[in-house]
Amino acid sequence: MVELRPIRLGVNVDHVATLRNARGGWHPDPLRAAKAAVAAGADGITVHLREDRRHIRDEDVRRIRAEVAAPLNFELAATPEMLAIALDVKPHAACVVPEKRTERTTEGGLEVANARATLAPFVAKLRAAGIRVSLFIEPDPAQIEAAAAVEAPVIEIHTGAWCEAIAAGDAKAAQTVFERIRQGAQQAVKLGLEVHAGHGLDFATAETISALPEIVELNIGHFLIGEALFSGLEPVIHTFRAAMDRGRAKAREQAA
Numbered sequence: 034m035v036e037l038r039p040i041r042l043g044v045n046v047d048h049v050a051t052l053r054n055a056r057g058g059w060h061p062d063p064l065r066a067a068k069a070a071v072a073a074g075a076d077g078i079t080v081h082l083r084e085d086r087r088h089i090r091d092e093d094v095r096r097i098r099a100e101v102a103a104p105l106n107f108e109l110a111a112t113p114e115m116l117a118i119a120l121d122v123k124p125h126a127a128c129v130v131p132e133k134r135t136e137r138t139t140e141g142g143l144e145v146a147n148a149r150a151t152l153a154p155f156v157a158k159l160r161a162a163g164i165r166v167s168l169f170i171e172p173d174p175a176q177i178e179a180a181a182a183v184e185a186p187v188i189e190i191h192t193g194a195w196c197e198a199i200a201a202g203d204a205k206a207a208q209t210v211f212e213r214i215r216q217g218a219q220q221a222v223k224l225g226l227e228v229h230a231g232h233g234l235d236f237a238t239a240e241t242i243s244a245l246p247e248i249v250e251l252n253i254g255h256f257l258i259g260e261a262l263f264s265g266l267e268p269v270i271h272t273f274r275a276a277m278d279r280g281r282a283k284a285r286e287q288a289a
């Protein structure tokens with residue numbers, strides 16, 4: 034049986050930068066959001082520095098790394114440019130994601146199974162710098178196995194398809210994808226991997242997924258920042274924490 038570990042909340046502040054960039058200048062500042070999120074109980078801060086710098090910019094990464102005490106999870110594409118930035122900034126964690134210029138957000142997981150030869154040295158260089166590496170992948174047995182093969186210590190399971198099926202009211206599809214996530218998380222733990230999850234999560238889905246004992250971190254951005262417009266960052270983070278705690282309590286009941 035899996036040892037029941039606490040579940041961490043990583044807050045992605047990319048969309049604070051999206052709003053800032055709509056007008057140029059410095060307001061609203063993602064660093065201020067990161068500090069407020071940590072003060073409200075976030076366990077870490079996540080940023081995705083895209084090739085086109087459409088939201089987070091290089092100086093945001095450096096300022097957050099320097100001024101926020103909580104661990105920084107740096108999302109990056111597997112490119113030489115991003116590797117050089119990661120090795121220079123030395124975040125606590127790096128999450129390798131696929132990146133297409135035309136996408137609005139990260140669509141689908143990273144292809145690991147067919148990219149072992151390039152990903153293995155990429156992961157090795159980050160790990161050699163003391164950075165905890167995760168790979169953002171679909172809950173697909175072949176991808177999970179490949180993540181272990183390239184010696185990534187962590188995977189982040191892409192929850193987008195599951196959240197979309199729920200939003201579309203397709204309970205059957207949602208159940209099928211959730212089962213894949215559940216089995217994928219179990220497979221990953223058996224392979225010695227730490228398991229995180231993220232993409233598209235809201236209060237209800239964060240509660241449901243927190244009941245999977247293998248998952249020890251959620252990374253949440255779009256819904257959390259959007260909801261903060263209505264009720265403020267602090268209450269939203271408290272509501273997420275409470276939802277995750279309820280999910281964890283369910284896992285505890287099921288394990289008892």
Ligand code: PXP
Pocket residue numbers: 045047081108128130138139169189230231232233234252253254255256257
């Ligand atoms: N995890 C990863 C690896 C992501 O790329 C994203 C989206 O930037 C998220 C989590 C957060 O997804 P969302 O913004 O939909 O909560």
